[in-house]
Amino acid sequence: MFLTRRHLLAAGTALPFLSVTGVLRAAEPDLSQLRDLTTGAVPIGATEYAGRLTRAQALMKANGLGAILIESGSSMTYFTGVRWGRSERLTAVVIPVEGRPCIVTPFFEEPSVRQTLAIPADVRVWQEDQDPLRTVAGFLTDRRLGTRPIGIEETVRFFAVEALAAALPRARLTSANPVVRGCRMVKTPAEIALMQVATDVTIAAYRWTHPRVEAGMTGAEIGALMNAATRKLGGSPEFALALIGPAAALPHGSREVIRVSDGQVVLMDCGCTVLGYQSDVSRTWVHGIATPEQRKVWDTVARGQQIAFAAAKIGAPAGSVDDAVRRYYEGAGYGPGYRLPGLSHRTGHGIGMDGHEPVNFVHGEATPLAAGMCFSDEPGLYLPGKFGVRLEDCFHMTPTGPKWFSEPPRSLDAPV
Numbered sequence: 001m002f003l004t005r006r007h008l009l010a011a012g013t014a015l016p017f018l019s020v021t022g023v024l025r026a027a028e029p030d031l032s033q034l035r036d037l038t039t040g041a042v043p044i045g046a047t048e049y050a051g052r053l054t055r056a057q058a059l060m061k062a063n064g065l066g067a068i069l070i071e072s073g074s075s076m077t078y079f080t081g082v083r084w085g086r087s088e089r090l091t092a093v094v095i096p097v098e099g100r101p102c103i104v105t106p107f108f109e110e111p112s113v114r115q116t117l118a119i120p121a122d123v124r125v126w127q128e129d130q131d132p133l134r135t136v137a138g139f140l141t142d143r144r145l146g147t148r149p150i151g152i153e154e155t156v157r158f159f160a161v162e163a164l165a166a167a168l169p170r171a172r173l174t175s176a177n178p179v180v181r182g183c184r185m186v187k188t189p190a191e192i193a194l195m196q197v198a199t200d201v202t203i204a205a206y207r208w209t210h211p212r213v214e215a216g217m218t219g220a221e222i223g224a225l226m227n228a229a230t231r232k233l234g235g236s237p238e239f240a241l242a243l244i245g246p247a248a249a250l251p252h253g254s255r256e257v258i259r260v261s262d263g264q265v266v267l268m269d270c271g272c273t274v275l276g277y278q279s280d281v282s283r284t285w286v287h288g289i290a291t292p293e294q295r296k297v298w299d300t301v302a303r304g305q306q307i308a309f310a311a312a313k314i315g316a317p318a319g320s321v322d323d324a325v326r327r328y329y330e331g332a333g334y335g336p337g338y339r340l341p342g343l344s345h346r347t348g349h350g351i352g353m354d355g356h357e358p359v360n361f362v363h364g365e366a367t368p369l370a371a372g373m374c375f376s377d378e379p380g381l382y383l384p385g386k387f388g389v390r391l392e393d394c395f396h397m398t399p400t401g402p403k404w405f406s407e408p409p410r411s412l413d414a415p416v
């Protein structure tokens with residue numbers, strides 16, 4: 001996983017929550033009423049992994065590729081089950097157009113890498129004084145693929161691409177996006193089921209957290225409550241961002257410490273992982289009595305979210321969803337385009353094993369929507385120096401249109 005600004009800003013949520021006077025509130029909140037919602041979640045199985053490999057190899061044939069190279073990370077996990085972090089020591093998978101894939105990893109890491117390997121695969125190791133890309137090249141040469149086009153997954157680091165080009169000077173290195181995106185962008189029922197469980201956990205954690213937010217709390221303290229509830233409910237917290245007052249006008253927040261007080265907006269953006277699949281849900285409310293302006297902005301965002309949902313039609317370009325929301329916002333006096341006050345970020349992003357995946361609901365994105373694609377729907381509005389409102393729920397595309405993972409809130413008075 002790559003750390004984002006949202007992850008870094010949310011890192012403070014692990015702190016113990018303190019009162020205004022600095023007295024410890026509760027190192028361990030009472031979570032006794034919460035139960036694990038993940039006990040029925042079904043991990044990705046052998047049949048699913050086999051289907052992924054079959055699909056990838058069919059796409060390689062269709063796109064004239066001899067193989068694809070993927071470094072450790074979510075795409076490697078997707079195709080092989082191997083869960084491994086990135087370091088200066090390369091661990092990668094080579095998937096050939098035919099036959100078994102090959103895992104390339106340091107000699108001393110092989111036993112650990114095999115612990116999560118979920119598919120039949122060759123494993124080739126390299127020693128500390130060797131070039132791992134020479135090992136990759138050796139596998140490709142042995143499979144008679146050393147002169148074929150090789151697809152490079154989009155997050156593979158430059159040093160690996162450069163070294164492979166040197167090791168296979170006759171091979172053409174190109175993008176593996178038609179294969180990797182072609183597989184990962186369309187989720188199966190098994191994947192969607194895990195994303196539904198993750199979303200259920202996040203919604204339940206919100207419902208537990210919201211009534212426990214008190215005047216004087218900081219964003220870190222609120223996030224700590226959310227993370228504690230998420231863990232008890234069976235999820236692995238990914239982020240729990242809580243923005244208060246003018247900090248909510250900055251989509252990913254501020255380092256300034258602001259405490260909850262009457263009349264202030266509280267904007268939360270939270271997600272968790274269940275068996276490798278993520279949720280992403282945002283909620284906004286006002287602590288105390290809301291002003292007419294706050295209500296108007298909240299209602300406008302709620303309407304924008306519904307407009308995005310209605311615009312997400314099978315075959316429509318992904319960018320048209322963003323365009324539909326901006327037309328509405330501009331008619332309401334916001335923008336134009338991505339200008340403030342208004343919606344300064346895209347309307348939504350793909351989601352699955354990663355919190356942000358291709359493709360996005362952003363102007364100009366031409367990828368047509370298809371059944372199985374999953375997206376966030378989060379058309380916030382931000383008023384610099386005042387407050388911001390973001391409502392975010394995710395949906396997946398079905399053959400007849402989008403279906404929510406979580407139902408959006410109906411009013412500012414019932415925000416979760």
